[in-house]
Amino acid sequence: LHMTDQVNDNTAPDTSAPAADGGVAREVKRRRTFAIISHPDAGKTTLTEKLLLFGGAIQMAGTVKARKSGRHATSDWLEIEKQRGISVASSVMQFAYDDCVINLLDTPGHQDFSEDTYRVLTAVDAAVMVVDAAKGVEAQTIKLLEVCRLRNTPIITFINKMDREVREPLEVLDEIESVLKIHCAPVTWPIGMGKRFQGVYHLLNDEVMRFTPGEEKADQEVEVLKGAQIDKLTEQCPSEMQTMRDETELVMGAGASFDLEEFLKGKQTPVFFGSGINNFGVREVLRALVDWAPSPLPRETDKRMVRPDEPAFTGFVFKIQANMDPNHRDRIAFMRVCSGRYSPGMKVKHRRTGKEMKLANAVTFMANERTRMDEAYAGDIIGVHNHGQLQIGDVLTEGEALTFKGIPYFAPELFSRARLRDPMKAKQLEKGLRQLGEEGAVQVFLPLVDNTPLIGAVGQLQFEVVEHRLKDEYGVDAVFERAGIHTARWVTCPDANHLNEFVKANQGRLAKDVDGNYAYLADTGVNLRLAQERWPKVQFHATREHG
C-alpha cells in the first residue's frame, strides 16, 4: 500500500499555472501532523487503528496490534530488539483523508516511556487526548499535557469506552478542566452509556449519531438522525434523552461553546464522546483534525521565524533511533520538515558542524514498510540514515544558519551511576556515555566534586537500553546502580557573581551537563524547595532547550 499514490488520487487535478513557490504553500495547507496522548489502556492503539482505517491504511491495523501485543512482554532489551522492526515502522504513520495528508506520530507506551515521548510532541502541531471515561484523567496524561502546554499545542479530546458503565460525562469534563486546566467545549454528548448507550448528540449539527456495536464499520454506516427522527428516539428512550438534554443545557449555559481561536491557542479543547473499539465517534475526531487543527505553523529560530511555505528546505531532528537493522549499524534521525520541499539527493547544510550532507536516502514509514519518499513538505517527517553525525535538535537547511527553538531536555526523574565490571574500561565508558548523551538516549551529568558520571533518565527503559548499547557498541560491561537523587533542576542567574556564590555554597549538590550547564541535584522535593527559598534570585528550570 503506497500512500503517496492515494494522496495524489485524492487531489483534484490542478490545471492552473504552477505557483511561484512550486506548490509548496498548497502542500503545506493540506498537512496535519499530530500525536495521540493518553495513559496506557485508555485506547490509543485502538483509536490509531480506526483512524488508519479511515485513511485506507487497512493493513496498518494489524501492525499496530502486533506491536501492541509486544508491549505487555517484559521490558527485556532483547525483546525490545525483536519488536523494534515493527515499532519503528509504526512510529510515523502517514495517511490521506479528505484531501489532507495526515502524519500521526506515535508516542511510546508505558513501558518504553522515555524522553522520546516528550520530544515527539515538539514535532507535532496538534494532539488528540484519549481519556478512559471510567478512569478520567490519569497520571501519564497529566505529564504529556504539560509538555503540550509548553508550545500551546491545540488538543482534541476523545472520551472513550462509552459502551461501558463509566463515570458521568459532566464529572469527567469537570475533572479535565480542574486537573488539566483546559476549558472543555463538548461537540458531541453521549446518550446513555454501557448497555444503554444510544449514541451521541452533535451539538453543532443538531443531529444524533446512533450507536451500534461492530468493529470494522466505516463512517457511512453510522445512522444519523435529524429533526423528527430525534423526536422518535426521545419516545424510545425518554430518560437517556432527557438526561442528555439537561446536561447539554447545563454545559452550554456555562458558556462552553466551541471557539476556534481558543482551541488554536491551546486554551480550549473540543470534546468528543465515543467508543473506539466500535469505531464510534472516531470520524468526528478525524474531522476536527482536518477542519480545525492547524496546518504547519511558522517556527521560531534563533534568528527569525521560518514560515512553512518558504521555498528553502529546513528541518530539525527530534528523535534518534539507533541500530534499527542489526545488520547495519545505522541510526535513523527523525526529522520534522519545517519549510520548503525535500527531494531525494538534495544537498543540505548541517548547522552544528557546518558540513554539507546529501539527503539521498531519507525514508518515511508507510504501512509496515520503510518507503523511499519522493517529496516531503512542512509537517512531514523524514527518516535520515546516518552513522551518528546527527543529534537531537540538529538542524539541516539549504544554506542558512538557523537553530530551531523549543526542542527540550526534561529534568530526569531517575538517576543511576555506572559501575564498571572491568576498571580498565573507564575511557570507553566515558566515550560511550558522552555519545549516548549527545544522541539523547540518556542525560549525563558530571558532579562538581566527584568524577563518577550520573546518568539521568525519564524512564527506566532508557537505562536498560544504554546498558545494552554500552556493551554492544563500546565493549563496556557496566552495571547501573540507582543513585539517591530525586530530581534535577538547571540553574541560571542573570547575576554571575551571585551564581558563583550559589555554586560555592552548593558544590556537593551541583553537576554539569554535557553542554556545561549547571544542574542542581536534589535528594528530595523538600530539599529542592528549601534551596529555592534560600536562593530566590537563582532560577531553577525543569526543562532546558537544546543547544
Ligand code: G4P
Ligand atoms: P492503549 O493503546 O491506550 O494502551 O489502549 P488500547 O487501545 O490497547 O486499549 C486498551 C484496552 O481497552 C483494550 O482491551 C481495548 O480493546 C479496550 N478498548 C479500547 N477502546 C475501547 C472501547 O471503546 N470500549 C471498550 N469496551 N473497550 C475498549 P484489552 O483487553 O487490554 O485488549 P484486547 O484483549 O481487547 O486486545
